[in-house]
Every structure is written in C-alpha cells, then in structure tokens.
Amino acid sequence: MPAPRYALRPLPLTAVTIDDAFWNPRLQTNREVTLPAQYAMCRDTGRIAAMAGTWQPGQPQEPHIFWDSDVGKWVEAACHSLATHPDAAFRQQVDDLVGLIAAQQQPDGYLNSHYTLVEPQNRWTNLRDCHELYCAGHLIEAAVAHFQATGDRRLLDVMCRYADYIGQVFGRGPNQRRGYCGHEEIELALIKLHQVTGETRYLELATYFVDERGREPFYFDIEASERRSRGLGEVFPGVWAHGYAYGQAHRPLREQSEVAGHAVRAFYIYSAMVDVAALTGDAGLLAACHRLWRDVTERKMYVTGAVGPSAHNEGFTSAYDLPNESAYAETCANIALLFFAHRLLQVDGDSRYADVMERLLYNGTISGVSLDGTRFFYTNPLASAGAVERQDWFGCACCPPNLARLLASLGSYAYSASERRLWVHLYLGGQARFAMGSTAVLLEQRTDYPWSGRIDLAIDLPVPRAFDLMLRLPGWCHRHRLQVNGESQEAPIVKGYLKVHRRWQAGDRVRLVLDMPVERVAAHPRVIANAGRLALQRGPVVYCLEQIDNQAPVRSLAIADADKVQPRWAGDLLGGVMVLHGAALAEPEEAWSGSLYRSGRPDRCQRVPFVAVPYATWNNRGPGEMAVWVRRA
C-alpha cells in the first residue's frame, strides 16, 4: 500500500465562478443579508467590543469563552465572500476587525479576549472545557482566508505569532505542556496555516495534537488535578460528566473505530486526521479515518446527511439510533462531516465521499438557514409536531457563521484536479479555471440541477490538450447517458466517476444526463424510528411533508407502494422548487375524541392528495408539523 497523500487537489475558491439558478439566490442572500446581519449580531451582543478589548470587569456582556470563534468564523466567511465578490465597504469592515484582533494580541503572542479581559491569571488552566485553542483555531482559519482573499499578511502574521507561541507552550519537550483542546479545531486550522505559509512547524504542531490526544495518563486529569491544587473550581462539571469520549479523547485517535462523543468535535478532528495522514504519509492514521467514515455513513447518518442524534451530548449514541423528532443533528456537525468527506475525497478520489458532500449540501446543511438568510436552525430534526422554528441567533452562536462560511466558499468544493485529470464533484452552473500542465482550461457548466439531471459542459482552452474529465455518477443515479459533441459515448467508471478521456479542443461539449426519478428510500431495519417508513428523494434532494401543503395531518399519512409519486415544478413556491405529489392514505382522528388508546378494528383510511417539498426549505412559511419519513401503507 503506498503511503497516503492527496491524490487530487481542490480547485481554489477563486478559480470557480458560480452562476446557477439554485445557488445564486442563496449565495446572494448569504452575502447581502446573512453576513451583515451576523456582523450586527456580533456587535450588538458585545462580541466585537470584546475583540476591541474595551470591556471592563463589572460591565454587562462579559466576554464569553466562545466569542472569539464567532468573530473568527464571521471574518472567515466575509473573506471567502470578498474572494469572489470584491466590495470596498465590506473590505473596510473586515480590515477594521482585523485591526482589532491584531491589537488584542499580547506581547508574548497570546490572543484570547475572554482570558485576557476576564481572567488573565487562568490562561491554559482548563483546555478541557474552555475552548481556548478552539478559538485560536477559528482565528487562524480567519487569517488564512483573509490572506487568500486579500493578499494582506497582517492577520496571518498575527496568527503565526500566536501559533508559534502555542507551539512553545504545548508539546513533548521539557517545560512544555502535553495538552490538547477539549473542543478540537486548532488541528485543522494549523494544517491550513501550514499549507498557506509552507511552514512545517505548523504541520508538526497539528500532528502533535492529533497524536497526543487520548494517550494515558489523560491530560484532562492532570490539568484537573492542577486546578484543584490551585483552588480553581470547575466551570462546566456537567459537560465534563460526558467523559473523555465527549471530546474523542478516550483513547488514541489512530486506534478509534467508532464515531463517538460531541459530533462537531468529532468531525473537526477526523478532518485534521485525514490531513495529517496525507501530509505525513501515515497509513495507520488514514486507516482509522476510513473506519470512522464507514461507521458514520453505514450506521449513524441521517438521510439528510445530518449527524449526532442526541441533545444530551450534542453527539453520538449507538449504531442505528436515529430518532427523527428528537434528532439533534447540529448544523455545525453536518458541516463538519462535509469537511471530513471533502478531505477524504482528495485522498481517495472516490465518489462516495462526494455523494455525502452533496447529500449534506442540498439537505442537512442548508436546512440550517431560512431562505431569507436571517433565521437559523441549530438542530435539524427530521420530524416536528409543530413547535420547531428557526431562531435569529443563539447564545452559543456557532452554527450561523459556520453556515455563512460554508456558503461563501461553496465553489471550493465543486472541483478537484490532478496532473492529468479534472474531477467534477458537484453539478452547478458556472465556470472553473484550471491548468493542465501549461495549458489554462476553462470549463463551463450549465444545468438546472438539482431539479434536472441534465448537465452541459463546454470546454475552452488555447491549444488542444489530452486529459481525463472525471464526472461524478451520483450514488442515487441508476441510469445515465453521456454525449460528447452530440454523440453518445460510453466511458469507463473509475471510483464512481465517468472517466471521459480525450484530447480536448476549444468548443468541445459534453452532455451528461442523469436519470432522476422519484425514489422511495428505506432505512436499514435496525433504524427502529424508520421501520415501515419511506423517505422521498429525487436526485440529491430529500423531501419532507409540511402541514401547510397538506389537508390531512402529516402524521396521519401513509403512502401505498402502488401509488405513483410525481414531480411538479412550483415556480412560485419557496423561491422555485420541484415538489412531489401523489395520493396518500390518511388515518382519521375524529373518532378518537377523548381516548388515547383503543382496541378493535382500525378506522378506515381516507384517500387524500399529498405534497412534499425539499426538506431544506421547511419552516420557511411558519411553524407546523413536518415529517421526512412517512409510513408505507
């Protein structure tokens, strides 16, 4: 087995232009509504004042341990946006904030508004609970995005200094602490810092954090004992009651096989594990990533791609435990799984990773934001009795800016390249620019995806050049047709991609048509919540039934195997969506008045029409009942 490495490299954000009927309104809303609204929230809640260092003890809005991460994620999102959509006023706002962050840095490089302003004496006393390195990670990611978008090294230099200081404090040398953060994040951020600066020491520090985690004696115990001897109390004893596995620190990461604990933490560290494995050639570490991938995708993932069923630990329970109504399925966790999938994709070049990315992009991630860009789901249940609604913001506000940065960087997930191949992972209109050897190539996509399975590709390049165009055959697709310059063509399938080899010339056109019937999806019988139920899916889009579209209560409906379900374009609905409709059987509720249980013959069901809408668009028309999984009649 060859040593792990990245077999392919994503095309950078700036190489991809998106011009797509499905995504354009979402991305525009993200830029023009969501990002400004989130800035205002950061300002109004005191997060920016905390960054500015103006808060003083006794004042309200005491800087919280999380806050730097919110600001970091917002800056990162804003910079991704600037990378593709320059805007002078917006740039000024970002740069002002960068100035505040820089000014907050302490002489030794340390940078954390909570600890600096609220409890300077307690720096590094509670890595387990207090998100200190997590905040550093998000500020590093912001710095990388800022540099990539603007070329300005200011924030990058600040964060390099902070990372260098962290590298002095933590490690296995004499006078170093063998610590790691309770909430992983800094590991993947250090990889990015390594990639953008070329400095090996950041990769080494990330590798140390990955490698040290879960070793005995447990650092969290050592640290807790030190707190006790200093007379420091425990800040979040209830959180720590979840134990080592809550932060994936129950055993060394390379020995782990089951996704466990807090789901966001899990996928942030698994993502960093892939990077470390690829960049250091660590086959054992990559094998752990593969085991964890199989565990989550074969046993612990919702049909929307969402992960982490339990509110109790914001994370994982046992295999096949996927309750719908109580699903936690945190937006951040779903985004984090996408990060993990995207990294494995670059290593293995296998479409199953892109399939999960796509499942998340069209379902379990964008469900987190309203179509108007102002309201957010922290949790993404797959059924609701009617009380669930998106919120403007959260005290723990990790999800809204996480989604903003994902949307603002969407283009970077669409394509990858290697020396002689270009992979199309996502079907979305727009252009990609890349080089094959010395030849600059422009690939244009036009499609009505995800509503239509027809994708038209046009290639422009100055001189003819041979390379493989690798077109993903989505896992949901059972029949496809391929044409090159109007003629049908067969192509071999390599790891789930159609390999279209050709000496490409300017004006070459490729058409891929993916059959996109309505599918009735069943869950593995061990998923007790979905026994006897089906989910409707068409292409990558998972559907749900919302009460507003249906006369009979959604909970009462069942769909017979023999009844057809048909798509119908609804241009006026939810910004334009394909709905699904058909006949269902409804169990009448009238006869139940006053009784909760009843024996004897069941009531005769009534035949009623039903309408299903894309899951990600639910709760855009007020609260109400919703269900993804419907009974089979």
Place this chain on the structure above:
Amino acid sequence: MPAPRYALRPLPLTAVTIDDAFWNPRLQTNREVTLPAQYAMCRDTGRIAAMAGTWQPGQPQEPHIFWDSDVGKWVEAACHSLATHPDAAFRQQVDDLVGLIAAQQQPDGYLNSHYTLVEPQNRWTNLRDCHELYCAGHLIEAAVAHFQATGDRRLLDVMCRYADYIGQVFGRGPNQRRGYCGHEEIELALIKLHQVTGETRYLELATYFVDERGREPFYFDIEASERRSRGLGEVFPGVWAHGYAYGQAHRPLREQSEVAGHAVRAFYIYSAMVDVAALTGDAGLLAACHRLWRDVTERKMYVTGAVGPSAHNEGFTSAYDLPNESAYAETCANIALLFFAHRLLQVDGDSRYADVMERLLYNGTISGVSLDGTRFFYTNPLASAGAVERQDWFGCACCPPNLARLLASLGSYAYSASERRLWVHLYLGGQARFAMGSTAVLLEQRTDYPWSGRIDLAIDLPVPRAFDLMLRLPGWCHRHRLQVNGESQEAPIVKGYLKVHRRWQAGDRVRLVLDMPVERVAAHPRVIANAGRLALQRGPVVYCLEQIDNQAPVRSLAIADADKVQPRWAGDLLGGVMVLHGAALAEPEEAWSGSLYRSGRPDRCQRVPFVAVPYATWNNRGPGEMAVWVRRA
C-alpha cells in the same frame, strides 16, 4: 354541584388479606428479599449513619439532601409489611431506626440529617432545590405507617413536633415565610398526619402549601434573592433552568389544566390537591384535578400507565409526545399517578380511575423491579435496542423503596366502602373484612386474574344484610357474565361498576366472568411514535416482544391484521405467565450489509413465529431488544 368529599373510603391495609397466585410471590419477595436488600443498601451507602448523626465533616459519605427520604420510604414500606406480616426481628430493626430518627430531632423540632450535620447555618435557604420539606414529608409518611402498623406513637409524636415547627416557620402570618417545597411531597404527608391524628392544623398547613404554590411574587425568586444577598451560591442551577413549571409553581395550582414539569412532583401535588379539595369541600380545586386527570390520561400516558416521557426534565413535554425507546417514565412517577388515581377514585367512585390504577399495577409500576426483587428500573422505556438493564441501586435512590412501599401496601388499593356499598376495584385472591352498619362482613375472592377473567366471590356475615356489591367492569372488557349463587343475573352499571344489590346472606356466591381476548391496541394518531403500530394486551396485561423469545430481530417484526394471536400458559417461564404467540412478518437484514439507506423495491418479508411476554416481566433473562409497539403489517 355538591361540595367535594370522599364518596367512598378505602378499606385499610389491615382489613385486606392477599392470597393470590399472581401477587403472592411478588409480595413475598418484596418482604423477604427487597426490603432486607434495601436496608443493606441504606446502611452501606451511609444513609443510616447519616440518620444516626455519626457522620462528621471531612468523612466520606457526606449526608445528601435526599437521604432522609430514602430512609423514610424504607421505614414506611417496612411498616406496611409489619401491618400484614408481623415479624419480631424486623420490628426490632424498624424500631431501632425509629430511635435514630427521634434522636436526630433538634430542640426546636427540626429534623434533617443533611442540614443538621453538613450545613446547619443554611436551614430553609433553598426550598426550591434542596428537598428539605420533601424529606420531612417522607418521614411523616413513615411515622403514620409506623403508628398504624404498631400502635407505637413514638415516631408519630416526633413528626408532629416537626410538623408543628414547620407550621410555625411557613404560612401567611407575620414572621412566617410564604414558602413551599421545590419537590412536593409534604402536602400529601400532612394530609395523612391530619387523618391519623385528627388535628385540623395539619390539614390547614397542607392547604396553605397547595394554595400558596405558584402565586406571585414567586417564592423561589424571593428566596434566590435572599441567597444572593447572603452570598450563598446556587447548588443546582442546571435543575432550576427548567423554570417554575418544573415544580408546578408557574401559576396557582387551581388554575392549572395541563400536567407539566417533573412528573413525580406533579402527581404528588395533584394527589394532595384531591385530598385538600375533598376535605375542605373545594370544588374549584377539584375541577383542576379533573382537568389534569383528563390531560394526562387522554394525552400524556403510556399504554403501560407510565408517565413523563422526557429525561431532560424527568417529566412532561407536549401532548401526544410519547417516544418509546427514550421514554423516561420514572417508576416513582408511575407510582405517583397511581396515588392520584386512587384519591380521585375515592371522591368520584368512577371505574376509570381504578382502570388506570390497574394498568399501572400490572405494567408500569411492577416493571420497576426484577422478579427476584433485587434489581430496579428507574426509567421504564417501552422499547430497547438492547442496552437497558435494571440496576442494583441508584445514587438518587427514590424508586426502589417507593416500589417496596407500594407492594407492601397493595391491599389498601383493592376495596372501598361507603355506608351501603362495598366496591371491588382490584381482582386479586384473598379476603376483605368490612362493616355494613353494625354487621361485620367477610368477602372472599378467588381468581386466576390477570390470566383468567373469572372471579369467584363468597360472602360471609353473621346476619343477613342488604348492601350493594360494586364490581368493577374493567375498561378493557367488552363482554361479561354475572352469576349470583349459580344463576345468571343482570345488574345495572353505575360509573363503571356492576351494582349487585341484595340482602346478602352467609354463603352467598357471586361469579363474574370477564371476557379476556387478546386485544390489538392502537394509539391516537397524534402519537407519532406509534403510528402504524399495535400493542398487544390481554386483560390488564400489556405485552412486549423480547429478543430472547424470538428468532428474528424484534425490530424487524410486523403483525398482519388477519393473523391470529393466541394466549398460551407458560408455567415455567418468568414465574408462570400467559404468553401470546402467533405469526409475524420479518424484514430480512442480510441484504443490507454496508448500506444504511436504499431505494427500490422492499425486500420480501419472511413469515416467522413470534412470542410476546408481559411487559412488566421483561429484562429478567438478561439484556436484549424489546418492543411494546409492533408494526402492523
């Protein structure tokens, strides 16, 4: 509408002898195994040392705020046992413990091991969270049971002194605190103290606690503000985050219509509300009890009678939210609902209350203890993927002794009398002694209930006497036959009871035969967890499928409407139970290897035999999958 009062009075524990094939082994195990084992647990965990006052600061096993209640419940259970089964050694053990409790009493009457030993300066500073009056309530109940069983007034006098002191501290007078306990319990205990002593002041104090609860300004806020001004920290801020409704203190009790908050607290206070309404003629308070009864039984009760679906608040959520696998359904809450039902039954004489009592007795309460009497469920889920098991004991050990006192006092729930009527609420073999006017009557029951619906009653009395024998027609029964002295007879039905009027003579015999077919129970369509599912019930017994009895995974089974389900006596199984068996369709799992979701034609189901056992007996043969609600094929 006449003022509320008790229309009937339960026959006391000592008037009822149980001699019954179903109950005898359970009650014997309770006396001979469970009570001694629980005493040993109280001793080994430091609870008895705490009562003895020997604990000193710095030692392990610091007396916990709950502990007096555990000891109180154990003494109460032991005294119920002594009332029906005198035992000199056991009596000595109880009396020794009574001596310890009495010695613990402070000069002013106060009695609480935690506050006296651990933080004497903080008495009455945190009624909201610290169970101080709750512990008092359980010690009062113990004292009443001790007096009733032994005639010894020692503990009763101690607890009267404590209650008198509590009555000085709390109330609406000058220099009194307008407080009430965060965990209700003292209210129903004070009613018992009133009933056994005849002292009106205990009824008045209970009435005050019931009446004051939920008034504004909220006492819990006043108290919290006092703590802050004294510099006292919050002990359980996470618990208080549930808010006023957690302890039913969000509005005055008489205005409440929806069961809410912590389920044990809820039914303890609702029980006291019935008592206060009946004893003070308070129609408005009784109306609230009726509203709350309807809310729980029509919208929020499991088919096992269990209540309180959520672990989050150990209590209630929204109407029809009755998940099976995550059901909290605490044993104590189920017992507390039984208390509420029993009290409403005495006021209204309506069989629907006895129906719920019966549902609880055969299902959701006794599920809480293993057949060998040594292991306990705190929560009683209606489905398990295999990880759930009973435990020996709990840090918060409320449930085991609660169940012990229920079982030891079972006889007191079986019958009621009024001036001219004798009600038979529960069908169980044994004898009841009561007086009709000046005539002593002996009623003997023989039955194989709940496995058979045939009940034989024999009456003995010295002189003929006319009265109504009121025989409950269970809600589950759709056909019955009645014979008096061998001859068929019709009888009018009054509030769910067959009213058999006669001038009874010695040797009169009554036979009631209740048809007991296997029933397929459906839940209201709004119970999403049970849509398309059925539960099997026969007589009052709710069944479940355990993995150990079934070849195909329990989760994969579905039962067709057309397939018969039959009872079969299994004398060697689980101490002798009627099992149900039939054919089911099993969804094969083999073809799913490695996939979590799949579209296309469902697999063909296989026809397999299935066996169901009484729900209350599950997990007596090791852990494994279990389901009460099975899919309809």
